[in-house]
Amino acid sequence: xxxxxxxxxxxxxxxxxxxxxxxxxxxxxxxxxxxxxxxxxxxxxxxxxxxxxxxxxxxxxxxxxxxxxxxxxxxxxxxxxxxxxxxxxxxxxxxxxxxxxxxxxxxxxxxxxxxxxxxxxxxxxxxxxxxxxxxxxxxxxxxxxxxxxxxxxxxxxxxxxxxxxxxxxxxxxxxxxxxxxxxxxxxxxxxxxxxxxxxxxxxxxxxxxxxxxxxxxxxxxxxxxxxxxxxxxxxxxxxxxxxxxxxxxxxxxxxxxxxxxxxxxxxxxxxxxxxxxxxxxxxxxxxxxxxxxxxxxxxxxxxxxxxxxxxxxxxxxxxxxxxxxxxxxxxxxxxxxxxxxxxxxxxxxxxxxxxxxxxxxxxxxxxxxxxxxxxxxxxxxxxxxxxxxxxxxxxxxxxxxxxxxxxxxxxxxxxxxxxxxxxxxxxxxxxxxxxxxxxxxxxxxxxxxxxxxxxxxxxxxxxxxxxxxxxxxxxxxxxxxxxxxxxxxxxxxxxxxxxxxxxxxxxxxxxxxxxxxxx
Amino acid sequence: xxxxxxxxxxxxxxxxxxxxxxxxxxxxxxxxxxxxxxxxxxxxxxxxxxxxxxxxxxxxxxxxxxxxxxxxxxxxxxxxxxx
Numbered sequence: 001x002x003x004x005x006x007x008x009x010x011x012x013x014x015x016x017x018x019x020x021x022x023x024x025x026x027x028x029x030x031x032x033x034x035x036x037x038x039x040x041x042x043x044x045x046x047x048x049x050x051x052x053x054x055x056x057x058x059x060x061x062x063x064x065x066x067x068x069x070x071x072x073x074x075x076x077x078x079x080x081x082x083x084x085x086x087x088x089x090x091x092x093x094x095x096x097x098x099x100x101x102x103x104x105x106x107x108x109x110x111x112x113x114x115x116x117x118x119x120x121x122x123x124x125x126x127x128x129x130x131x132x133x134x135x136x137x138x139x140x141x142x143x144x145x146x147x148x149x150x151x152x153x154x155x156x157x158x159x160x161x162x163x164x165x166x167x168x169x170x171x172x173x174x175x176x177x178x179x180x181x182x183x184x185x186x187x188x189x190x191x192x193x194x195x196x197x198x199x200x201x202x203x204x205x206x207x208x209x210x211x212x213x214x215x216x217x218x219x220x221x222x223x224x225x226x227x228x229x230x231x232x233x234x235x236x237x238x239x240x241x242x243x244x245x246x247x248x249x250x251x252x253x254x255x256x257x258x259x260x261x262x263x264x265x266x267x268x269x270x271x272x273x274x275x276x277x278x279x280x281x282x283x284x285x286x287x288x289x290x291x292x293x294x295x296x297x298x299x300x301x302x303x304x305x306x307x308x309x310x311x312x313x314x315x316x317x318x319x320x321x322x323x324x325x326x327x328x329x330x331x332x333x334x335x336x337x338x339x340x341x342x343x344x345x346x347x348x349x350x351x352x353x354x355x356x357x358x359x360x361x362x363x364x365x366x367x368x369x370x371x372x373x374x375x376x377x378x379x380x381x382x383x384x385x386x387x388x389x390x391x392x393x394x395x396x397x398x399x400x401x402x403x404x405x406x407x408x409x410x411x412x413x414x415x416x417x418x419x420x421x422x423x424x425x426x427x428x429x430x431x432x433x434x435x436x437x438x439x440x441x442x443x444x445x446x447x448x449x450x451x452x453x454x455x456x457x458x459x460x461x462x463x464x465x466x467x468x469x470x471x472x473x474x475x476x477x478x479x480x481x482x483x484x485x486x487x488x489x490x491x492x493x494x495x496x497x498x499x500x501x502x503x504x505x506x507x508x509x510x511x512x513x514x515x516x517x518x519x
Numbered sequence: 520x521x522x523x524x525x526x527x528x529x530x531x532x533x534x535x536x537x538x539x540x541x542x543x544x545x546x547x548x549x550x551x552x553x554x555x556x557x558x559x560x561x562x563x564x565x566x567x568x569x570x571x572x573x574x575x576x577x578x579x580x581x582x583x584x585x586x587x588x589x590x591x592x593x594x595x596x597x598x599x600x601x602x
Contacts, residue, residue: 068561075580097551153576247553267537269558466536 005029008486009040015482016042021050021471024498026506030491041491043511045498046471048464054474055467062203062463063150063178070130071153084164087131087157094303095246104300111297112196112228113137115310119224121192127179127215128198132158136165138194139172146190148175179211188220196228200270205459208271209281212313216287219315227311229296229304233274233460234421238365239307240264245368250382254375257384261369262512267465275419276448277458278311282319289316290442293417295398295425305399306361309416322444325353325428337396337404344408344429350437352429355418355446358395362423367391398425405429419448468494522570526591529566533559545588560585567591573598 009027016025024045073090088105092098113134116124122143129135129147131154139145149155155176162169177183179198193215202208215225231239244260275293282288292312298305314320328335335354344352368388375384398414405412412429430440472492479490499510533555534540549555555563563585567573573594578584584594 065558065561068564069557072561072564072575072580073557075575097553263538267556269556465538469536469538 011486012040012042012479012483012490015479016044016475019475019478021047021054022475023047026498026508026511027490028508028511039488039490041493043493043495043498044475045496046468046494051464051467051471052461055470057203057463057467059203059207063201063207066201067150067152070149070151074131074151074153074157084161085136086133087161088133089131094243100302104298104302107298107300108229108296108304109133109137112310115228115294115312116192116194116226117141119192119226119312121190121223123189123191125185125190125193125215125218127193127195127211128201129158129174130154132161134194134196135172136161139169140167142171144171144173146173146175146185148177148179148181150176150178152176180207180214182214182218185218187217188223190219191223193219193223193225194228196226199227199273200229200231202271203462204271205273205277208273208277208459209284212278212281213285216285216313216315221287221315221317223315225313225315227278227313229308230311231270231272231308232416232423233272233277233458234419235307235362235366235423236265236268236272236460237261238362238369238423239303241369241372242303242306242362242365245365245381245385248381250380250385252381253377254372254379254381254384255377257381258372258377259512261372265460266468268460269462271462272460274448274458275309275311275416278313279417279419279448280458281313286318287315288313289318289320290314290322291417292413293415293419293445295414295416297399297402299399301361306365320442322442323439324444325351327353327355327426327446330354330357330424336394337400340401341404341408344405344410349429350431350434351440353427353443354429355426356420356424357401357427359423359425360393360395360397360400363393363395364388364391366422367393395424401427409433413443415443415445417445417448421449522595523588523592525570526563526566527588529563530555530588533562543588545592547588548586550582550586557582567594571595571598 009029012027013025016022016027022044025042027040027042030039030041070090086102086106086109088099088102091100091105093100116134116138124138124142124145126135126145126147129149132147135145135147135158147158149158155174158174162172179195179202195211195215199208199211202211212225219225240261244257244264248257248260278291278293282291290313294310294312296305296308296310335357340352340354343349371388371391372384401412401414409431410429411432412427415426415428418426426446428440428443430437472494475492476490479487493512495512499507501507530543530549534543534549537555539554543549550560560582564575564580567585568575578598583590585591
C-alpha cells in the first residue's frame with residue numbers, strides 16, 4: 001500500500017471521528033475490491049445514545065405495526081379452518097417457518113394454563129388475549145375475566161369463536177386497547193394480570209416498564225402478575241445460532257454463517273428480555289414482593305421450551321427475603337441426574353438446593369456458538385456440524401428433573417433468576433407434605449450474575465437496525481460531500497466493539513465481514 | 520416511477536435496513552425465505568394499500584401474496600390496478 005493511500009485512510013479516519021455519533025473509526029482498504037483504487041471499508045463504533053436521540057423510535061407506530069401483523073395473520077384464508085377453541089394461526093416455527101405442530105402448541109397452552117390455575121385467580125385481566133388460547137380455557141374458572149388486545153380483527157375473530165362454542169361468556173369482557181392502557185381499572189382490582197407471549201411485541205424497555213407498573217397497580221396485594229413466554233436476552237445469540245445453523249446449507253462458509261447470526265441478532269424485531277429486568281424492577285417498585293423466573297415445562301424441544309421463561313411477580317408489602325437454603329454446586333460437585341436421584345432416594349432430605357445445572361436444552365447451541373467464533377471462517381457448515389456432533393455434552397434436560405422429582409414424591413422449582421449467559425439453572429427440591437413446607441414456596445434464589453438497574457440494559461432494542469441504517473446513510477452522504485475526490489467508494493460498517501489482540505491493539509483480522517487486509 | 524419500480528425501491532430499502540444488500544430478481548423469495556420479516560410485510564402492505572388501493576381486508580392475506588416481485592405484480596394485476 002502506498003503512502004498516498006495511507007494518507008487517504010488517515011484523512012477518512014479523522015473525518016469520520018470528527019462526526020457526531022462516531023466514537024471511534026478504523027478505515028482500511030477493502031479487500032473485496034483489491035483490484036480497484038480508493039475503495040475502502042470503515043468500521044465505526046457508534047454512540048448509540050446519539051443514534052437514539054437523532055433517529056427517535058416512533059413507539060406508537062411500532063405498536064400499531066404489530067397490531068397490523070396480528071390482524072393480517074387472521075386474514076389468512078386458511079385460518080378459517082382453525083378450530084374455534086384452538087386458533088393457532090400465525091404460530092410458526094423460526095426453524096422451519098412452518099406452523100408449529102398442534103401437539104406442541106397444545107402442550108404449551110396446557111402448561112401455561114396450569115401455571116395460571118395454580119395462582120387460583122377468580123378475577124383476571126389478560127393483556128393481549130389474542131385468539132383466546134388462554135381465555136377460552138380459563139374464563140370458565142373465573143367470576144370475571146377481562147381480555148384486552150390491540151388488534152381489532154383478532155378480537156372480532158375471538159368473538160366469532162366464542163359465539164360458536166356452547167359455553168356462556170357472560171363473565172367475559174373484551175376491550176380493544178394497547179397493553180399500556182389501564183384506563184377504567186381501579187388499583188388492586190384483579191387477582192391476577194396475565195400477559196402471555198405478549199411482551200415480545202412491546203417496542204422497548206420503557207414501554208415494558210410502564211406496563212409492568214400498571215399491571216402491579218391493577219392486582220390486589222397477594223395477587224400476581226404472570227408474564228409468560230418471555231424471550232431470554234442472555235440466550236439471544238445461542239438462539240440465533242440455533243436457527244441459522246439449522247437453516248444453513250452444508251456448503252456455506254462459517255464466515256457467512258456468523259454474518260447471518262449477527263444480522264439476525266441486530267435485526268431482531270421483537271423485544272428480548274433478561275430475567276434481570278424483572279429483578280431490577282423490584283428495586284423500583286416497593287409493592288413488588290417477590291419475583292420468580294421459571295423455566296418452561298414441556299416434553300417437546302422447541303424455541304418456547306428452550307429459549308423462553310415465565311416470570312411471576314407477586315404484589316405484597318415490601319420485598320420478601322425468602323428461604324435461604326445451602327446451595328450445592330452442580331459443576332464443582334460433578335452432579336448428574338442419577339446422582340441427584342440417588343441422593344433424594346437414599347437420604348430423603350426435606351429439601352435440596354442445587355445451583356448452576358448445565359441446561360441440556362441449550363447446551364449444544366451455547367457451545368456451538370463459542371466454537372464457531374474460534375473456528376476457521378473458511379471452513380464449511382458441514383465440517384463444523386461433524387465437529388459439533390462429536391462433542392460430548394453432559395447437561396440435564398429440565399423436564400427430566402421435573403419427571404424424576406415427581407416420581408419420588410418431591411416438588412421441584414427450577415429458576416433462571418440468576419440470568420447466566422450459558423442458560424444454566426438452579427433447582428430447589430422439597431417435599432410438600434412435611435410441616436412448615438409452605439416456607440419453601442418463597443426461596444431466596446441466587447441473584448443475577450449481571451444485574452443492571454437501567455431497564456434498557458436488560459433488553460435488546462427492536463428496530464434499532466433501521467435507526468443504525470439511517471445513521472450510516474447520514475455518514476455516507478457526509479463522506480460523499482466532503483471527500484468525493486479521495487474516495488472511490490466506502491463501505492461503512494457499524495460494530496458493537498473492536499476486537500483486540502493480546503497486547504490491547506485493535507485486531508484487524510478479527511473485524512467482521514467484509515474481510516479486511518492488514519494496513 | 521411506475522408502481523413496480525417504486526415497490527422494488529421500497530424492498531431494497533427494507534433489505535438495507537436489515538444489512539442485506541444482496542440483489543434480488545423478480546422471482547426471489549423475500550418473506551418466506553426469511554430475508555424480510557412480518558413487520559417488513561406490514562410496511563409493504565401499507566405501501567400497496569396506499570399505492571394501488573388494494574384492500575387486504577377484502578382480498579385476505581398471506582405472505583406468499585407479496586413474497587416476490589412476480590407475486591406482487593400478479594396481486595396488482597388481479598386487483599385491476601394499472602402498472
